[in-house]
Every structure is written in C-alpha cells, then in structure tokens.
Amino acid sequence: MCEITILMPCLNEAETLSICIRKAKSFLKGNHIDGEILIADNGSTDGSQDIAIAEGVRILNIKKRGYGSALIGGCKAAKGKYVIMGDSDDSYDFSALMPFVEKLRGGR
Numbered sequence: 590m591c592e593i594t595i596l597m598p599c600l601n602e603a604e605t606l607s608i609c610i611r612k613a614k615s616f617l618k619g620n621h622i623d624g625e626i627l628i629a630d631n632g633s634t635d636g637s638q639d640i641a642i643a644e645g646v647r648i649l650n651i652k653k654r655g656y657g658s659a660l661i662g663g664c665k666a667a668k669g670k671y672v673i674m675g676d677s678d679d680s681y682d683f684s685a686l687m688p689f690v691e692k693l694r695g696g697r
Contacts, residue, residue: 593617593624593690594669597677598659603635605679610644612683620687628677629663631655637677 595613599606610626617624626646630638631654641648651662664672671693675681 591623591625591669593622594667594672595626596663596672596674598629599633599637599677600631601633601635602677603637603640606637606640606677608679609677609683610646616684616686625668627663627667629659631659
C-alpha cells in the first residue's frame with residue numbers, strides 16, 4: 590500500500606498521456622509522496638498502452654466500456670490509501686495536487 594494513487598482513465602490519449610504521467614511523477618517525487626500512477630485504459634487503439642508501459646507506470650485494462658467503468662475498475666485496483674483522479678487529456682494539472690493531498694490528510 591502507498592499513500593496516493595493518481596488514477597488516470599484513458600481512451601486514446603496518446604497525444605497527452607506522457608505529459609500527464611510526467612507531471613504526476615514530478616509531483617510525487619518533488620513532494621516526497623509514496624504514490625503510484627495507475628492508467629485505467631478502456632480499450633485504446635492509438636498506442637496509449639505502450640506509452641504507459643514505456644513511462645513505467647501501472648496500467649490496467651478495463652474490458653467493460655465506459656468512463657464510469659474505467660473509474661470503478663481503477664479505484665478497485667488502486668494501492669493507495671487515497672485516490673486522486675484526473676483525465677489523461679492534460680486538462681488537469683497533475684503537478685498541482687498538493688491542496689488535494691493536504692485535504693485528504695486532514696480528513697476532508
């Protein structure tokens with residue numbers, strides 16, 4: 590078990606997935622947080638899975654289609670005490686998660 594799972598549901602996000610993973614890795618390392626990055630892939634056909642593997646993060650293949658299925662499957666597989674979810678299209682800033690972590694640590 591680790592403290593934080595950063596969960597990224599993914600469906601054909603090859604253009605932005607690596608950027609998101611690198612921001613999340615930098616966040617964990619820079620804040621000395623024991624965490625994992627988990628990609629819940631929902632059937633990508635654009636090489637997203639290969640990118641996740643190349644970046645050295647854990648990938649989970651979600652067979653049941655749908656965004657909700659990716660989130661549920663990812664949450665069930667998460668090894669973190671807390672789960673922080675953000676889409677892998679670079680619409681979330683994975684380098685700025687500390688306010689969320691502080692709230693979680695504070696029980697909120």
